[in-house]
Amino acid sequence: MLEKLGLTLKNAMNKIANAVFVDKKLIEEIIKQLQRSLIEADVDMVIIKEISEKIRKKATDNIKSLEKKEQIIDILYKELVEILGKDYYELDIDKEKKPFKIMMLGLYGAGKTTSSAKIGFYYSKRGLKVALIGLDVHRPAAPEQLEQMGKKGNLTVFVDKEEKNPIKIYEKFKDKLSKFDLVIVDTAGRDVLNNDLISEIKKVHDEIKPDKIILVIPGDIGKAAKRQAEGFSQACKINGVILTRLDGTAKGGGALVSCSMTKSPVIFIGTGEKINEIESYDPESFVSRLLGMGDLHSLLEKAKMAIEEKDQKKMQDRLEAGKFTLNDLYDQIKAMQSMGPLDKISELIPGLSGLMQKKDLGNMVNVQEAKMKRWKYAIDSMTLNERENPETLNSSRIGRISKGCNVPGSEIRELIKQHKVMKEMIIQQASSMKGMQNLDPEKLARGDLQGMKRKDLMKLAKMMKHSKIMK
Ligand SMILES: Nc1nc2c(ncn2[C@@H]2O[C@H](COP(=O)(O)OP(=O)(O)O)[C@@H](O)[C@H]2O)c(=O)[nH]1
Ligand SMILES: [Mg+2]
Structure with missing residues (x-):
C-alpha cells in the first residue's frame, strides 16, 4: 500500500540517517526527493511547500549533526502525521442498541458494496452479530454482489432482487434486523453527486435513521477526494470515511491529505478486493510504516551508542596523528559489532569515515564477522604493550596467545598483518590530508572534488592508488 511513496520516503530518510554530514x-x-514523491502522491502543492519550508528551517538550525538528523526525521514524521490525518478515530458502536446501523454512501464504483461486506466482516x-442489507436498486447485479461478498465473510445478507424502492426493501426486513448487533446498509451511488442522489440519500436516511454514516471514497482519485468529501458533507453529516483501493494507487497520499483537510476522519482503508483487506486507519502508525521509523530509530540509536561525539573526536585525533594500535582496531570491531550489519553502518564508524574513501572502508570492514570475533579473542589475550606495539610479537608469543584463546596462529599473524596494512594506509592518508589546502572533509566524504586545488587532487589520486593494497 502506497509502496512507492513509502519507498522514496524511506530512501530519503535512510540517506539522512546514514549521511556522515548533514549539509545544505x-x-x-x-x-x-520528498517533493517529487508527494507530487506523485497527488498531495496539494501548498502543503508540499509548507512541509519543505519547515524541514529546510530545521536543517539550518545550528545543532549537532546527530541531533540534527533526528530532528529532521522527527519533523518530517510529525508533518506527515499532521497532514495525513493526525488523530486516530474509531467508530463508536453501541453494542446494546439492536441493531446499530451504519449507512454507506458514495459514488458509483467507489467501493460501497465491497466495503459494506469488509466493514461487516x-x-x-470483533464479536458482533452482523447483517448486511442491500438498498442499491439501480445497479443491475448489486444484490448478487453483496450476497457473494457477504457469504465470504459468513455474514447474513438481506436483498430483494425484484423490488425497486429502497424504502420498501428496508421495511420488508426491518423486524429481522433487530436480531443483529450491527447492520450495514449498502446504498446506490451515481456518476456524480447530483440532486437525484442527494434526494434518494435523504429519503433512505430518514427511513433508516442510521447511527453512523460512512462515506466511501476511492483512493485513486487523489486530491480530487476533497470535492467528494465536501460535497457529501454538505448533503448529510458524515461520521467517517473509508478510503478504498489504496493498494493499487500512488495517489492515496493525496486522498488522505484531502480527507484530513476537509476534517473528514478516515476510519478505514481498503487495501484489496478481498473481504479481509481492510484496516483501521491510524495516522501515526501509518506514517511510521511509510517512513520505516522502527528501522530508522534503531539505526540512529545504534549510531548514537557507537559514536559518542567526544569519542569520535578522540579517535579522529589519534588517526590523524597516525596512531592506530591493536586497541584501536579492537574498539573499531567492538563498535561495529554493537551496530549490526556491517555494510549498512560502515559509514558511521568513528573517525574513519572522514579519513578514508568508502570503498576502502568497505574492504576493511568486509572481514567476516566470525573472523572478527576470533581476532577479538586474540587481542584479549595480548598484553597491553603488545596491543600498542604489535611489532613486538614474536612467534613464541604468537604460539602462546594462540593456545590461550584457541585461535590458530595463522589467523593471529593475519590479524597483525592486516593491522599493519591498515595502519600504513591511515598514516599515509592522514598525512596527505593534513598537507592539503582547501580540504573540506564534508566535500571529500561525498566524493565532491570540485574546487580542490590541482596539487591536492594529485595527492588524493596518489593516495587512492596507494590504498588499493587493501584489495
Ligand atoms: N484493489 C481494490 N479494489 C477494490 C477495493 N475496494 C473495492 N474495490 C473494487 O472496486 C470495484 C468497485 O467496487 P464496488 O464495491 O462494486 O463499488 P460500489 O459501486 O461503490 O458499490 C470492484 O471491482 C471492487 O472489487 C480495494 O480496497 N482495493
Ligand atoms: Mg455497489
Missing part, C-alpha cells in the same frame, strides 16, 4: 546540499536533495471478527 544533502538537505536540498532530500527536500527535492471486520466487526463480526
